[in-house]
Structure formats: structure tokens, C-alpha cells
Amino acid sequence: MEVFKLDIKEYILETGRRARAAARLMARADTDTKNRALEAIARIILEREEALLEANQLDVHTATESGLDMAMLDRLELTSMRIHAMADGLRQVAQLEDPIGKVTELKARPSGIKVGQMRVPLGVIGIIYESRPNVTADAAGLCLKSGNATILRGGSEALHSNQAIATCIRDGLKTAGLPEDAVQVIETTDRAAVGELLRMPEYVDVIVPRGGKGLIERVSAEARMPVIKHLDGVCHVYIDEHANLDQAVSIAYNAKTQRYGTCNTMESLLVHQAVAKDVLEQLGPMFAGAGVEIRGCERSRKILPDIMVATDEDYYTEYLAPILSLKIVDSLDEAIDHIETYGSHHTDSIVTEDEANAQRFLREVDSSSVMVNASTRFADGYEYGLGAEIGISTDKFHARGPVGLEGLTSQKYIVIGDGQIRT
Numbered sequence: 001m002e003v004f005k006l007d008i009k010e011y012i013l014e015t016g017r018r019a020r021a022a023a024r025l026m027a028r029a030d031t032d033t034k035n036r037a038l039e040a041i042a043r044i045i046l047e048r049e050e051a052l053l054e055a056n057q058l059d060v061h062t063a064t065e066s067g068l069d070m071a072m073l074d075r076l077e078l079t080s081m082r083i084h085a086m087a088d089g090l091r092q093v094a095q096l097e098d099p100i101g102k103v104t105e106l107k108a109r110p111s112g113i114k115v116g117q118m119r120v121p122l123g124v125i126g127i128i129y130e131s132r133p134n135v136t137a138d139a140a141g142l143c144l145k146s147g148n149a150t151i152l153r154g155g156s157e158a159l160h161s162n163q164a165i166a167t168c169i170r171d172g173l174k175t176a177g178l179p180e181d182a183v184q185v186i187e188t189t190d191r192a193a194v195g196e197l198l199r200m201p202e203y204v205d206v207i208v209p210r211g212g213k214g215l216i217e218r219v220s221a222e223a224r225m226p227v228i229k230h231l232d233g234v235c236h237v238y239i240d241e242h243a244n245l246d247q248a249v250s251i252a253y254n255a256k257t258q259r260y261g262t263c264n265t266m267e268s269l270l271v272h273q274a275v276a277k278d279v280l281e282q283l284g285p286m287f288a289g290a291g292v293e294i295r296g297c298e299r300s301r302k303i304l305p306d307i308m309v310a311t312d313e314d315y316y317t318e319y320l321a322p323i324l325s326l327k328i329v330d331s332l333d334e335a336i337d338h339i340e341t342y343g344s345h346h347t348d349s350i351v352t353e354d355e356a357n358a359q360r361f362l363r364e365v366d367s368s369s370v371m372v373n374a375s376t377r378f379a380d381g382y383e384y385g386l387g388a389e390i391g392i393s394t395d396k397f398h399a400r401g402p403v404g405l406e407g408l409t410s411q412k413y414i415v416i417g418d419g420q421i422r423t
Contacts, residue, residue, distance in 0.1 A: 008188065012196035015151055015184050016203025019124045022181040023149035027121050031098040033176055034145050038094040041172030042087040045137065048168055049083050055164035056133065063157045071261035071320040075131035076158055086137040086165075089382055093141045096386075099409050100147045106416070114416040119409045121147035123205035126197050127390065128153045128219060130211030133161035138381075139208075140169050140183045142390050146408040149182045151204065153197060155211070156189035163187065194218075201225040208403070210391045213318075228403055230368070230394035232318045232344035233263030235376040238335040238361070240352035241274040247373060248275075248351040249282050255349070255375040257290045261320045263392060264347050264369075264379040268315055268325040270335045276328045277303055287324065296326035315342040332357050336364050343367065345394045347379040368394050368401040 045052065056078040063076055099119045106116030125148050129135045136152055143150035154162040166185035173180050186193055198207060201224045208228045209219040216229050237255050239248040255266035271279050276299070284304040287294055294300075295310040307326070314325040315338070329335045339348050349371035350361040358372045369379040379402065381389025386404025393399045399407035 008190055008192045009196050011188065012186075012193055013200065013203070015186065016124070016197075016200050018181040019149040019151050019184060020203050022179040023121070023123050025179050026144070026149055026182050027100075027123075027147050029147060029178060031100075033178060034098070034147070035094040037144060037173050037176035037178050038090045038141055040175040041137070041141070041169050042090040042094075044168040044172050045083060045087045045090075045165070048164070049080060052083055052161070052164050052168075053078060053080070055160040058160045059133075059158050066157075068157060072131050072157070074259070074261045076133070076161075078133055078161060082134055085382075086134050089138055090141040092382070093145050093405070096145065096405060098145065099405050103414065104411075106414075111422070112418065112420050116414050116416075117411040118414045119406075119411055122408055122410055123148060124203060125150045125390070125408060126153070126204040126207045126225075127151070128194060128197070128207065128209045128211070128215065130155040130215060131158055132210070133158045133165060135210055136162045136165040136185065137169070139390055142386075142405060142408055144173075144178075144182060146405045148408055149179075149184075151184050151186065151197065153186040153194060159189060195222065198223045198225075208391050226398065228391060228393045228395065228399055228407070230263065230344070230346055230392050233265070233346045233392075234267050234316065234318050234342060234344040235264055235346055235379075236268045236270055236335075236339050236343060236348045237266045237376060238270040238329075238332075238339070238348070238350045239272060239275060239279055240332065240335075240350055240354060240357055241272040242354035242357060243272075243275060243279075243351040244353055244373075245275060245278055245282075248279055249286070251349070251351055251373070251375050252279075252283055253286050253290075255377055256287070256292060256324055257322075258375070258377050260322055262377070263318075264376050265320070266324070266349075266376050267317065267319055268327070268342065270327050270329050270338060271300075272332075272335075273299070273328050273330050276300070280304055280326075290322065292322040292324055294324050294326050297328055299328040300326045318344070332360060336361065339365055339367075346392065347371070347376045349374060349376050368392060 102119045103116050127139045169183045170180045206226045207223045209216045237252050280303045294307040295314045296307045310325050345367045347369040348365050348367045381402040381404050389402040
């Protein structure tokens with residue numbers, strides 16, 4: 001609940017000033033102190049599980065009444081399992097190696113100086129996100145461990161949940177003796193706050209948008225600082241002619257149905273014509289039983305006559321819903337071409353027992369995560385051993401794929417001398 005009537009611009013500027021001051025303190029915090037804070041936050045989150053669930057139910061009720069779609073409601077909802085996963089993620093981050101201060105490639109030069117690189121925090125990271133309240137804890141944990149301060153702006157639909165989690169984070173930071181301003185959650189739902197946040201590069205070093213395409217496009221267009229982002233998650237599974245068919249069926253079903261509203265959910269299934277009949281006669285009834293609507297090419301409709309016709313637009317679409325586009329292809333080349341044409345460079349997987357085809361797919365598919373014989377749902381910071389993720393980047397600079405600790409750092413050159421002067 002908003003309890004202030006401040007000028008939005010001044011409020012965001014003051015938040016930025018406090019974050020910049022906290023970032024200087026965080027940059028010099030030692031590993032043990034940061035880990036104590038992470039453990040304290042995890043403990044407090046579990047101790048306050050009932051309060052977090054109550055706050056979340058207020059948000060879910062309001063969102064349901066306002067007609068929020070099912071995918072967004074799924075992202076918004078906290079359960080006991082998700083709360084425990086938040087705490088587990090924080091503890092996993094605490095166990096990770098601290099990258100800050102690590103020096104690499106310290107090499108002697110002919111002049112006698114030694115030149116190397118030191119990993120350092122980015123500074124202040126702004127994160128703008130929708131629905132998922134777990135992002136509040138995940139983002140705070142990663143920014144904390146990587147020595148950054150962060151400003152979090154969640155969606156209005158998750159206001160009560162985010163503020164309840166923010167209280168846990170502040171109390172954990174205080175317990176460890178770190179500045180509470182190292183993690184600030186914007187308390188106003190006024191959309192003008194986003195615009196102000198995007199216009200203060202003197203206080204915010206990088207922005208990470210997590211949400212729908214509209215949000216990410218706006219942030220990319222308006223931000224005056226670098227942005228770490230992905231626009232769409234049009235993820236593919238390609239079942240090769242040399243696939244283990246039992247694996248193929250299991251992977252494709254899991255990639256689509258394990259959870260519908262996530263960016264790493266399979267949206268398009270490609271099947272080699274040599275195995276299409278065997279595969280689709282198994283998968284068709286399985287998807288139908290799960291309530292998944294299939295939109296397929298003409299060849300696939302000869303095998304599954306009850307499915308809808310796929311349009312060109314269907315192959316471009318990130319549904320975030322129980323809808324799947326389907327296409328039968330004649331070759332690996334056609335599959336790769338299809339992914340390049342319709343994909344979003346997020347996550348794509350091949351199911352095959354042919355090593356040469358697997359290696360070609362890994363080399364030639366230009367996505368942030370490329371997989372062999374695994375569900376696209378594994379494209380996740382927690383599953384990759386990053387502890388959690390700040391987001392997934394489909395950019396090629398500065399970070400790509402799930403962004404964990406290293407993605408929230410930079411490197412600076414350091415020079416060690418013994419009185420050398422340049423002649």
C-alpha cells in the first residue's frame with residue numbers, strides 16, 4: 001500500500017542517490033558478510049511464510065477480479081513450494097564462489113609491469129519486472145552477492161507480495177550489517193516511476209526488464225543506460241530422424257506442459273518426416289489430454305486430422321499458453337532454417353542420437369541456450385547452477401543466456417609496477 005504523496009521524480013532521484021551510496025559500501029563488503037546476509041534473508045523468508053502467502057493472496061484476488069490472464073496469474077502466485085525455492089535459491093547463491101576481486105591473466109610485460117584484469121561490480125542495477133514476486137528475492141540475492149546495489153520495480157499486480165519480500169530482505173541486510181538501501185523496492189505503482197528510473201544514468205548503471213514484450217520494448221527504447229534483455233521466448237524442440245523416440249516424446253511433452261507461462265517453454269515443435277507418424281501418433285493424444293491446442297502444417301494434419309491449421313504468424317508467436325505450433329520438416333537444414341526464420345534466439349533443443357547432427361545443431365543454431373536431448377525448460381539460472389538468475393539475455397554483449405553472478409560484474413585492467421616509467 002502506498003503511504004506517501006511524494007513528487008515521483010524526486011522520489012526516484014532520492015532512491016537513486018541512496019542506491020549509489022549503498023553500492024560503494026557493497027563493493028567493499030567481504031564474502032562472509034554477503035553470505036551471512038543471504039542466509040539471514042533465506043531464514044527470514046521461511047519464518048514469514050504465512051505472512052508472505054497472505055500478502056500474495058491479496059494480490060492474486062485483486063488480479064483475478066481485474067481479469068489478469070492465466071499465464072500472468074500463474075507467475076504471480078506464491079505457494080509454499082515457491083517460497084521454499086526462493087530460500088533455496090538464496091542459499092545456493094551463498095554457496096557460489098564470489099567473483100568480486102578475482103584477478104585473472106596477470107602477465108609480465110617487457111617493461112616490467114604486470115597487467116591483469118580484476119572482476120568488479122557493475123554498481124547499481126535497476127530491475128523492472130511483472131508478476132513474478134520471486135524475482136524480488138532472486139534479483140536481490142544475485143545483486144547482493146555480486147557486490148551491487150539494486151532498485152527493484154515490480155508490477156502493480158504484485159505490490160503486496162513484493163513489499164512483504166522486501167521487508168524480509170531489509171531485515172536480513174540489517175542483521176548482517178550491510179546497508180538496507182542496497183536493495184530498494186519502489187513503493188509506488190505510478191507508471192511515471194519507470195520513466196524516471198530509465199532517465200537517470202548517473203545513478204543506475206544497467207537496467208534489466210523482465211516481463212512482456214511491451215515492457216521490454218519500452219525499456220529498450222527509453223533507457224539511457226545499457227539494457228540486459230530478451231524480447232520473446234519462441235523456443236523450439238526439433239525431433240531428428242535419428243532420435244530415440246521414447247526420449248523425444250518425453251522431452252517434447254515436458255517442454256510444453258511442465259509450465260505454460262515461462263519464457264523457456266517450447267512454443268514450436270519440429271519433427272523430421274521420417275519419424276513424424278510414430279512421434280505424432282503418440283504426442284497427439286498426450287497433448288489433447290493436457291488440453292493443449294495444436295496448430296500444424298498440412299502434412300501434420302494428415303496424421304492428426306483434428307488439429308487446427310497453423311498460419312505463418314503462429315510460428316512467430318510466443319503463446320505462454322497451452323497452444324503449440326507444429327511443423328514436419330524434411331531435413332536438419334530445414335529445421336535450422338525454420339528456427340533462424342521464426343525463432344527468438346532464446347532456447348532451442350534437438351533430440352537425436354546422431355553425434356554429427358547434434359554438433360551441427362549446437363554450432364549453427366544462434367540462440368542463447370542450445371540443447372541436445374533435453375527439455376527447453378532447463379534454460380534457467382537455478383538449473384544451470386547459477387543459484388538464480390537476474391533474467392535471460394538474447395543479446396550478444398555483455399551477457400548471454402541466463403544471467404547469474406558473472407553477468408552482473410565487469411572487469412577492469414589492473415597494472416602492478418615497481419617504479420617503471422614509460423620512455
